[in-house]
Amino acid sequence: MGGRTFYLISYNEHSAPNALAVFEQIPAKSRYEFLLNDIYFFINSFIKGPVCKGQVALNVIQDHFWVMFMDPKYDVSVIDKNFLKDNFEYLKIPNQLGEDPGLFETFKNLGHEKETKKYQADRANIYKKYYPDGMKLEHIRKSNNPNHNDSVLTVYRHFDTASLQYGAVGSVPKTLWVIDFPLLERLYYSLVAGFDVFGNTAHQLLVRTHMDRLRVEGENNFLEFLPQKSRMDYFNSWYVGWLAKYLTVYSPSKNETGIKYYSNDYKYEFSNMVLDYTKTKRDKINFLEKAYKPTPLRDSYNTKEEIEESFKSLAAPGSTKITKHFTDRDANAILIRIIMDNGENLIYSMVVNRWHDNVALMFNEESRLDPTKDDIDFVEGFVSSYPSLFIVLKQNEILDFFNTIKNYENKIKLKEHIRDYTINRANPNFWEHFDWFDNEFKKSNPLEYGLFDLNRYYSATINGDN
Numbered sequence: 001m002g003g004r005t006f007y008l009i010s011y012n013e014h015s016a017p018n019a020l021a022v023f024e025q026i027p028a029k030s031r032y033e034f035l036l037n038d039i040y041f042f043i044n045s046f047i048k049g050p051v052c053k054g055q056v057a058l059n060v061i062q063d064h065f066w067v068m069f070m071d072p073k074y075d076v077s078v079i080d081k082n083f084l085k086d087n088f089e090y091l092k093i094p095n096q097l098g099e100d101p102g103l104f105e106t107f108k109n110l111g112h113e114k115e116t117k118k119y120q121a122d123r124a125n126i127y128k129k130y131y132p133d134g135m136k137l138e139h140i141r142k143s144n145n146p147n148h149n150d151s152v153l154t155v156y157r158h159f160d161t162a163s164l165q166y167g168a169v170g171s172v173p174k175t176l177w178v179i180d181f182p183l184l185e186r187l188y189y190s191l192v193a194g195f196d197v198f199g200n201t202a203h204q205l206l207v208r209t210h211m212d213r214l215r216v217e218g219e220n221n222f223l224e225f226l227p228q229k230s231r232m233d234y235f236n237s238w239y240v241g242w243l244a245k246y247l248t249v250y251s252p253s254k255n256e257t258g259i260k261y262y263s264n265d266y267k268y269e270f271s272n273m274v275l276d277y278t279k280t281k282r283d284k285i286n287f288l289e290k291a292y293k294p295t296p297l298r299d300s301y302n303t304k305e306e307i308e309e310s311f312k313s314l315a316a317p318g319s320t321k322i323t324k325h326f327t328d329r330d331a332n333a334i335l336i337r338i339i340m341d342n343g344e345n346l347i348y349s350m351v352v353n354r355w356h357d358n359v360a361l362m363f364n365e366e367s368r369l370d371p372t373k374d375d376i377d378f379v380e381g382f383v384s385s386y387p388s389l390f391i392v393l394k395q396n397e398i399l400d401f402f403n404t405i406k407n408y409e410n411k412i413k414l415k416e417h418i419r420d421y422t423i424n425r426a427n428p429n430f431w432e433h434f435d436w437f438d439n440e441f442k443k444s445n446p447l448e449y450g451l452f453d454l455n456r457y458y459s460a461t462i463n464g465d466n
Contacts, residue, residue, distance in 0.1 A: 018088070020088065029072055046192045051207065058162060065177060066177070067218070069151075070179065090115040116213055120250075143278065151279075154166075154170060170351075171286050178218060224257070226257060244361065288315070294314075314378065332352050339392070350391075355370045355372075376405075382440075382441050387452055389423070
């Protein structure tokens, strides 16, 4: 064969799952760009995959956050030929223990605090070496996708399922991630390629707890773009409670940012800079500018623009009372059909984002929720494949519906108002409404279309008890 030396990848079950090591002969730039070229697919493969099914699996993420990516030209793990190899030991994934790890191996591999801190320190040091002036805006990747701008992606959690959207949907979220190559590679190979649906409880426990580390890593990468003095304050606001702070391994670097800020709201300012830099459109309904003040509800609604203006008002923090009372775990993604007098149909998803004091613990999620801080996003089109409710409105009913959302109290009269618009499970025309929404979903997104799963449909409506 001409004297060439061929590299054969290992099929050893304890080393093969770690793609960073197995494919080290392929340049990191090529591997990273391969993933980025179809990044929506790769992120969606675990957001909608079997690893993200169930409450315990999903309470590892916030209900709403944005994801962005390091540009390969500035990702040190790509441009420094030794960085990954020097850190293989600290970048292992639990899938390397196989589908059936024993009890001793399981407890031995929970946490990895020492390895996590070592990797965080190594990463901070090498970024300081390459970028002594700090992280800059141009280090964020700009999309070259001709069909969709995938510079920023939006993740929504719907209690025990999740969904992914192109662009920056919603207003500036509580947390954001910046994903670099080693994080992206481990996310995919731990949560998709290496996740065994039929693996034992220990395997799934290790993958779930490892995701805590990956989440913090993405958040840490984002915080490196903010002033050094602000990072711990942001982190503490995301991880409220002594146990969450104790269990979460985070060591902010001492590297200063290379971005100049003009206000004290660094997260909001950085988010706006990224949206401008990547030419990502702001959500016309839900994105809230600093100077925005909710407008009063109109006496009547005649155009789509007027409807969306009131949706924006209702999406503003503290503008609705319904989230304080409508806290059932099955009420997360609601589909709304508005039938206009001219025959036009408007479709929106009403997404309820539950506030978590932290997402660092696997169990007892209810103790970390705060319904008074929940918010609502109104998104044009379809967000989830697991609708909680169908709502059907005629044009002359819009004001009454908006008033009900805005002023909802847990009282019989207002409950009856909600019941007027929701399609009860016992409604004799339920399947007619289902077919309409299903057909519209198919027309809007034939590539990802599938029948709606009604397992999460609001069960209390069976007895008319909202």
